[in-house]
Amino acid sequence: MHANVPIVSAADVDVLRVPPSADGCRPPFARLPEVVAGRGPEIDSLIELADSDRRVHVLAGPAGVGKTTVALAAARGLPDVMWAPARNTVSLVEGLAAAALKFGAGEAVVSRAREMCGGRLEPEEDAAGLDWEQDARRFAWAMLRLFAAPAPDGRRRVLVIDGADDPDLCAEVLEEAARLPSGAAFVVVTTRHEGAGGVRLGPISPEDSAALLLSRVPDLDDDRRDAAGSVAADLAGLLGGLPLALHVAGSQHGSTVVRHTLDEYASELREITGAAPPPGPVVRLAVRLALKAIGGEESAAAGDVLRLLAALAPSQPFPLDLLDAASGSAAGPALLRRAWRNLRGTGLLEFGVDDGAHVVTLHPLVAEAVLGEGGDGPDAATALDLATQALAGREGPSLTLWRLLVPHVDHVLAAERTEIGAVLHAAGRTVRHLLARGMYRAASAIAEAAVTRSSSLAPDDPDRLAARLDRGLAFQARGLYTDACRDIRHVAVRERRRRGAADRLTLERRLTAEHHLGAVLHDQGARGGLARSERILVAVLAFRSLLLGPDHPDALATRHRLALVVQAAGNARAAFGHLVEVLDAREQVLGLRHPDTLTTMHSKAYARQAMGGPDSLRVAGEEFAEVLRHRRRVLGDNHPNTLVTEHNLAWVEQAKGRYVAAETMFRSVLAVQLRRCGPDHPHTLATAANLAWDLLQRKQFDTARRLFKQVLRIRRNRLGPNHPDTQTTRGNIGWLTYEQGNLAEATHRFERLVDDRVDFLGAEHPRTLTTRHNLALSLRSQRRYEEALTQFEQVLAVQEQVLIADHESTLSTRYNLAVTLRLHPGNGNLSRSIDLLSEVLDKQLTVFSARHPTVVQTREELIAALRQRGTAADLDRASDERTPSRAAGALSRHRGDHEYDDDPGPATDEDPLLEAFLDPDIDAYVDDDIRDLTAR
Secondary structure (H helix, E strand, O other): OOOOOOOEEEEOOOOOOOOOOOOOOOOOOOOOOOOOOOOOOHHHHHHHHHOOOOOOEEEEOOOOOOOOOOOOOHHHOOOEEEEEEEHHHHHHHHHHHHHHHHHHHOOOHHHHHHHHHHOOOOOHHOOOOOHHHHHHHHHHHHHHHHHHHOOOOOOEEEEEOOOOOOOHHHHHHHHHHOOOOOOOOEEEEOOOOOHOOOEOOOOOOOHHHHHHHHHOOOOHHHHHHHHHHHHHHHHHOOOOOHHHHHHHHHHHOOOOOOOOHHHHHHHHHHHHOOOOOOOOOOOOOHHHHHHHHHHHHHHHHHHHHHHHHHHHOOOOOEEEEHHHHHHHHOOOOHHHHHHHHOOOOOOEEEEEEEEEEEEEEEEOOHHHHHHHHHOOOOHHHHHHHHHHHHHOOOOOOHHHHHHHHHHHHHHHHOOOOOHHHHHHHHHHHHHHHHHOOOOOOHHHHHHHHHHHHHHOOOOOOHHHHHHHHHHHHHHHHHHOHHHHHHHHHHHHHHHHHOOOOOOOHHHHHHHHHHHHHHHHHHHHHHEEEEHHHHHHHHHHHHHHHHHOOOOOOHHHHHHOOOOOHHHOOOHHHHHHHHHHHHHHHHHHHHHOOOOHHHHHHHHHHHHHHHOOOOOOHHHHHHHHHHHHHHHHHHHHOHHHHHHHHHHHHHHHHHHOOHHHHHHHHHHHHHHHHHHHOOOOOOOHHHHHHHHHHHHHHHHOOOHHHHHHHHHHHHHHHHHOOOOHHHHHHHHHHHHHHOOOOOOOHHHHHHHHOOOOOOHHOOOOOOOHHHHHHHHHHHHHOOOOOOHHHHHHHHHHHHHHOOOOOOOHHHHHHHHHHHHHHHHOOOOOHHHHHHHHHHHEEEEEEEEOOOOOOOHHHHHHHHHHHHHHHHHHHHHHHHHOOOOOOHHHHHHHHOOOOOOOOOOOOOOOOOOOHHHOOOOOOHHOOOOHHHHHHHOO
16 A cells, blocks of 8 residues: 655654554644734634634635644644644545544554555445445544543644545545544544635735735845835735745845845746736746756756756655755756755755754645646656665664655556656665555555566566565565465466576576575565475575575575574574574675674574573673664664564573563563564564463463463464464463363364474474473373373483483473372482482573572472482582582582572552553453363
């Protein structure tokens, strides 16, 4: 879907959001000239009406009369003003959706209106013959009514529907606005439709016109102002008393470049219009006179600048820093700079600063006038192609410039007459930059618009396939793996079937598509997906290494992803070796602080953590901390990748037994992820799941279960019941059920999950072994000792082969095997139990301090086993373990490193963060595992 409205706003330096967003309905205060002379009564009346029982107020009048500026001026004096441009259906629906969000609707609720607005309803609905535009608008109004409520302070919000010029649209707006709850919103409608009723704004009085015109002329003392009064009044009459035209004319008179006197300006205007005000738009005449007054070759260049800005998004700032590159003029940058500097004093452009960048903005009515004058200027699509190409090649921070370009790219994508290849190139660069910045929803909106725009091209056209690939990558970044796989597979298949001899560029495009197909198959987690992903990536790596070189950034990207696939298949040690090599190469090729280098550093720390063994947690924690420092500096605090590293640091704290500290970190990350990524994103779900696990360890079972159920519901719906992440959550709920003592249900859950994990991951995968280990625990708790011993023995034998002897999972299985042997003595089981517990305790003390909960638990179990055997030596040793001075050597490196939390007590009933994540009906959700048990 695309819109002729800005699709991003700078909530902070790192955050761009696609409307609907809470800021998407913010009034456009900046860079519209304040042309409100003589409008004081209308402004005051509008402010007073906002506090009355009036529901709708109409400001009607011709173009340039100042309707929008009156609404803007009144908005400055009103609280909680929302703005919805009504230039077309898309802009209106986006504004209404943003207003609904501000009233309290969730993003999931408004997605329906946006899909309808893009014409993407289901086929059976299409057959019903719906009017897409009208139905989308009506749904948006219905959504707004559903959530409309007064502001927290009890005052009504003000909703401005700006520019409802089409008579039918205006009538619809008035009808729907009147149906809003009277206490919720006061709706102001601006329109050129004369029959809309309300207050009609006409030309301002001659006195106010003359005052407005002269106010734009600098350095007039009282005497000169009095002398110029009659000429100004005459000129104001020629300009029809229209505020915008008066603003432009006065600004030109005050310009140091456009050297008109008022008499000269009036004389030239009379030559065009005669004695009466012109029947057509007077702003067009002001544009013509301004360019004529500039003169020379600079006049033509200034006209090109105006036509370029007019073809871009109206009223949206464009960075001056990119104007030279965008124009692509053969005249040269020096002439272009003189041209836009000459325009500075004409009143046609507004100059300002946006987040440190110098920008220029064209008033929408000036844009209409410029386009109405005709003439060939720079193609907007080509201009954006050149601008994004120049920006993509720059080093250093460029977020502000990209943010400023986004609404222009979106606008040109929606235009019918434009150079399609150029705008698709510009859109592709924009999508890729936004993805790199972690602005996934903004990237998705542009990518969707690009796919729609490319539909007129041939199915195998490289630009059309590139747009489809970009949309797939945006889906993948948002965790919509099925949609991503559909798009990326389509591109890969098309590239494979391309006929004729393949040149280097064609081969690179094919390898790019194949690389991303291998990556998304890994993310999708379907049966056999890892094996297919590995085969594809191995082939891509071979070709890329041959075509580009083994250390080319693209080849390194494939090597990195292949390492992740190897780790997902259960071989963390092999993955770690690959990542070490990729990191060395990326540091040499890209530099130590390049985002891709930091990604490999993060993945290497994660693989080290997964390998387990002595010092794995400590070293992984140090590595994550280093990556976090660099990512904060390079990407920003709120970038999704920064948050992932912060999440992993919290996981390390949790693994050390510091549950309260971990909870604080998880909550901090989750709060930002909900805002940045949304509640359904895989990153958000991972944090919520680990927060639930943390609460489970502290016996806060009710809250943990609600969180796990929410994560499971979303993962099952988005990833399927047997995606590895979904299976992990199923296992979490099984463990929670076990901890609460519901052993029959826990056993059933574990048995089903073992079957599914064997089927999808294999019998020797570490996650399969973990589930079998938990099944054995559940069997042991039911005193089914022989079955439990068999499971533990089999799991341990495989873990010692596929993991390492010191891996935490291996130690856990060895420990629980020892406990089971103690509980089921005979045939030397007790002696073997003591030997295993002693071995586990020694290994644990090389990693944790004596106060770590796992160490305490193992020591208590060893003491119990020693006392159960009951020899004198055993009793002495049990006494020693109560005061473990014998372990001083092993503890010396770790003593005092970690402090373990006291239990903070039960959670409170009110938890705004979790309530923002949880569905209201989550307590009633019943998952398939328990439904299957009930059916039996």
